[in-house]
Amino acid sequence: MSTLSLRNVWVEYGEKIVLEGVSLDIEDRSFVSIIGPSGAGKSSLLRVILGQEVPSRGTILLDGEALPPECGPDRGVVFQRYSVFSHLSVLGNTMFGLECAQAPFAARLFGTKRQAARERAEEMLVAVGLGDSMHLYPSEMSGGMQQRLAIAQALIKRPRILLLDEPFGALDPGIRSDMHALVTKLWQDYALTVIMVTHDIKEAFSLGTRVLTLDKRRHDPHAPHRYGATTVYDLELTRNARADATRDDTEDMSAGFPTT
Amino acid sequence: MRWVNHNVRRGNAIILGAIPIVLLILLYLFVAANRHAINPADKILPLPSQMVEAMSMLVLQPDRLSGQYLFWADTLASLSRLGIGLGISTLSALLVGLVLGILPPVRAVFGPLVTGIAVIPPIALLPILFIAFGLGETAKVALIVIGIAPFMIRDIAAHIGALPREQIIKAQTLGASSWQVMIRVALPQAMPRLIQALRLSLGPAWVFLISAEAIAADIGLGYRIFLVRRYLAMDVILPYVAWIALLAVVIDFLLTKSSHSMFPWAHRSNR
Numbered sequence: 001m002s003t004l005s006l007r008n009v010w011v012e013y014g015e016k017i018v019l020e021g022v023s024l025d026i027e028d029r030s031f032v033s034i035i036g037p038s039g040a041g042k043s044s045l046l047r048v049i050l051g052q053e054v055p056s057r058g059t060i061l062l063d064g065e066a067l068p069p070e071c072g073p074d075r076g077v078v079f080q081r082y083s084v085f086s087h088l089s090v091l092g093n094t095m096f097g098l099e100c101a102q103a104p105f106a107a108r109l110f111g112t113k114r115q116a117a118r119e120r121a122e123e124m125l126v127a128v129g130l131g132d133s134m135h136l137y138p139s140e141m142s143g144g145m146q147q148r149l150a151i152a153q154a155l156i157k158r159p160r161i162l163l164l165d166e167p168f169g170a171l172d173p174g175i176r177s178d179m180h181a182l183v184t185k186l187w188q189d190y191a192l193t194v195i196m197v198t199h200d201i202k203e204a205f206s207l208g209t210r211v212l213t214l215d216k217r218r219h220d221p222h223a224p225h226r227y228g229a230t231t232v233y234d235l236e237l238t239r240n241a242r243a244d245a246t247r248d249d250t251e252d253m254s255a256g257f258p259t260t
Numbered sequence: 261m262r263w264v265n266h267n268v269r270r271g272n273a274i275i276l277g278a279i280p281i282v283l284l285i286l287l288y289l290f291v292a293a294n295r296h297a298i299n300p301a302d303k304i305l306p307l308p309s310q311m312v313e314a315m316s317m318l319v320l321q322p323d324r325l326s327g328q329y330l331f332w333a334d335t336l337a338s339l340s341r342l343g344i345g346l347g348i349s350t351l352s353a354l355l356v357g358l359v360l361g362i363l364p365p366v367r368a369v370f371g372p373l374v375t376g377i378a379v380i381p382p383i384a385l386l387p388i389l390f391i392a393f394g395l396g397e398t399a400k401v402a403l404i405v406i407g408i409a410p411f412m413i414r415d416i417a418a419h420i421g422a423l424p425r426e427q428i429i430k431a432q433t434l435g436a437s438s439w440q441v442m443i444r445v446a447l448p449q450a451m452p453r454l455i456q457a458l459r460l461s462l463g464p465a466w467v468f469l470i471s472a473e474a475i476a477a478d479i480g481l482g483y484r485i486f487l488v489r490r491y492l493a494m495d496v497i498l499p500y501v502a503w504i505a506l507l508a509v510v511i512d513f514l515l516t517k518s519s520h521s522m523f524p525w526a527h528r529s530n531r
Contacts, residue, residue: 052429073435082424085431087448087525096444097434107440139528150430157434 003028003193004049004161009058010228011044018044020228022058024212026161031187031194033208035201040214040229042197046165049195050075062160073097076154080166083150084138090149091134094121097157121156127189128152128182144175148182155190164196168203180207211235306495314495318484330484334500338481339507341397342469345404349465350458352405353412354450360413361420362428362446363438371417378410382468390476400472407468408461415457420446452526455519459512466508 004026011019018041026032034042047053049060051071060067062074077083084093098117099109109117125131128148138146147167154162164183168176184207187194198204204211213233220226268276292305306314318331326333360367360374386403393399423446431445473482481500488496520527 050429050433071429071432073433075433077430077433079426079430082426083430085427085445087523096431096436100431100435100437100440100444104437104440107436107444137525137528139525153430153434159433 002026003063004195005061005064006049007059007061009045009048009055009060011041011048011053012056012228016225017228019048019055019214020230022230024231024234026193026195026210028193029191031192031207031209032196033204033211034195034197034214035199035204035211036214036229038199040216042214043165045214046163046195046197049161050077050163073101073157074160075163076157076159076161077163077165078147078150078154078167080169084146084153086138089135089137090125090130090141091118091121093138093149094125094152094156097153101157121152124152124156125149127186128155142175144171144179147171147179151183151186155186155192158190161193161195164194164198166197166199169199176203183207205237209237211237303492304494306498310495311499314493315499318496333479334481334484335503335507337477337479338469338473341400341473341480342404342465345401345408345469346458346461346465348401348405349409349412349461350454352409353416353457354447354454357413357416357454358420358442358446358450360417361450362442367417367421374410374413374417377406378414382407383471386472386475395476400469400477403468403472404465408465411464412454412457412461415460416450416454419453420450423449448523449526452519452523455515455523459515462508462511462515466504470504 002025004024006022006024009019009022010017022045034045036042044053048055049067051067051069054069071077085096088096095109095117098120099107102113102117103109108114122131122134125134128151130145130148130152133141133145138149141149150167167183168179171179180203183194186192196204196207211233212231212235214229215232216227216229217232218227288305289308292302292307295302295305296307315331319329322328323330356370356374360370382403385406386399389399389402389406393402427445428441431441436444469480470482470485473480474486477483481504485497485500
């Protein structure tokens with residue numbers, strides 16, 4: 001079943017066309033990597049799906065229904081930076097989503113409800129490997145730990161789709177491979193649908209079940225802004241979910257290439 | 261070693277910081293003693309003994325006319341005006357600044373108005389305040405509020421507006437409404453900045469307080485200074501100025517301390 005459908009989506013800023021005619025169907029439980037050169041509209045596509053921006057033309061359907069033109073709890077997101085709240089502890093950051101849902105006015109929980117939310121948050125933090133850091137503030141943590149927190153924060157809302165915008169771009173290579181293993185594990189354990197924008201082609205192929213390449217099909221040298229990017233390659237990867245769970249991403253990536 | 265790399269240890273910093281102050285005091289004493297050697301009745305640079313004598317009248321003895329201890333009554337009157345003025349300014353900066361910073365439609369409607377008010381020199385409004393509110397306490401407090409609130413509002417609004425967009429988006433993907441973004445994301449992050457803005461506004465607030473008291477008052481630190489000026493009473497003016505400086509330093513210190521203890525997350529260096 002197709003979860004997310006984009007129908008002829010255009011993103012234009014005045015004269016400048018960023019995306020043109022993007023049509024996509026993204027299956028439930030797939031892991032879609034989006035790659036492409038800088039300025040090819042990868043992040044624009046993600047922002048449109050997220051609801052941060054409204055496409056200038058076209059429609060986006062989530063489970064057959066048109067997306068409202070703003071962000072909502074059905075689509076979680078992890079940005080490269082700034083996606084955790086610096087004024088909240090790790091636990092506070094993770095409980096934020098639960099508190100917003102259960103306490104519309106105070107946005108804080110008390111008593112047994114708080115206890116329940118706290119337990120769920122703790123469980124989530126253990127799952128991302130932050131079980132020992134619950135009372136730290138983000139400024140006391142490394143970049144990798146902050147990204148783990150950002151993932152936990154998003155996943156506790158059980159979003160239909162998890163959007164990752166170059167989530168590991170600012171991390172050291174060693175930390176990055178740990179994060180790859182974590183994301184793969186969470187993707188399987190929580191049956192997630194993930195869309196990830198990345199610069200790292202190896203990462204795109206080793207994590208994804210499908211790799212989309214955005215680029216301009218046409219190029220006008222006198223007015224480069226008048227043609228937008230669209231999906232030029234759409235590769236389904238035969239990724240065996242079970243085998244992948246134990247696979248290290250430093251392995252030969254031919255295992256991830258398409259058979260078609 | 262380059263001067264930019266010379267870090268001073270805490271103990272040494274206190275000593276180094278005291279040197280210019282002590283030198284200034286010594287210079288004053290030297291010049292004052294010289295003047296008194298020439299003219300024992302000199303009023304311009306009084307000796308410490310004269311200051312103590314003049315101040316003990318105000319500090320320790322009730323005024324024969326009103327029965328008040330003038331120094332303490334002045335301090336209380338000035339501090340309460342300052343406190344009310346700062347309180348109203350802080351509260352309005354928090355409320356208005358928060359809403360202006362986080363809600364684009366509100367910013368579009370009221371942003372230009374706040375900017376417009378902020379560029380008016382507050383002292384130019386003092387006559388209007390005296391006409392509108394009379395010569396009582398209200399006009400003095402209103403001058404402080406008009407003087408510093410617009411600056412604080414703009415500062416808080418700008419700070420909130422500069423919060424990373426990612427945070428606001430992230431909060432919405434976690435299900436937060438506008439109200440929840442306001443009270444859980446923007447408000448807590450505005451608080452340390454609010455204290456910062458308050459600290460920076462203390463100087464101007466004192467200026468407006470002393471100005472208002474100088475023009476129309478019957479009690480207050482500024483009133484006393486301008487009153488005794490008529491008699492060249494430097495032996496009262498100088499201790500009063502020193503007292504005002506001390507009060508300002510103490511308030512600033514307490515604000516810094518409270519910010520560190522209430523919002524420790526805001527004072528850690530970010531990676």
